[in-house]
Amino acid sequence: MSSTMNGHDNDPPRPRRRLLLTAIPVVAGAVVGAVAISTGALRLGTSGDSTPSAEQSAQERCRADVLKRLVAPSSAHLTDVRTVPSSLDTEGRDLFSLTLEEPLKGVDTSRITVFDVTGVVNSLNEFGSTIQDHFDCRAYFVDGSLAHTLVLFDHPH
Incomplete structure (x- = not known):
């Protein structure tokens, strides 16, 4: 039997797959966070009891x-x-x-x-x-x- 018959030759190695599964949610979270900050939905450095203008x-x-x-x-x-x-x-x-x-x-x-x-x-x-x-x-x-x-x-x- 040749090694091409088992159907696993095209799969990426396990460490690479694990890296992809970790990177995708991190990148998606960063994009969501950037959009929230730029639209004002999330304000960094301000508290609810900040001093009035x-x-x-x-x-x-x-x-x-x-x-x-x-x-x-x-x-x-x-x-x-x-x-x-x-x-x-x-x-x-x-x-x-x-x-x-x-x-x-x-x-x-x-x-x-x-x-x-x-x-x-x-x-x-x-x-x-x-x-x-x-x-x-x-x-x-x-x-x-x-x-x-x-x-x-x-x-x-």
Whole structure:
């Protein structure tokens, strides 16, 4: 009998087969991982309790400060809330906060960054009627940390 009759001459040697059986799942896993990272489904280096961005901090603080100024904060509903970076207006709307408010008083203006948080609030007034008012909140950061906010409404509260 010749050796070609047994049907095993075309099979790769066992170590090579074992290598292929190991390499295929590893390569497939690497491809799946790369796709997950590139699409954002898997984020490396971020934890679920990471610090909020400056925009998120500004928006959260301004929402809280807007609610504090209302007669019935539990009835309030904020809509159209937008947060955008802004420039410091040392001669106008930021003058009061820079010269009289303690967290910013005397701070070098080059260390201050500002975000504008604007929106509309619907809330009950002291007579039980629903009012709608626009608000503008200036969030001041010193060296990246939120230091002060200033809330302005179109109507008195």
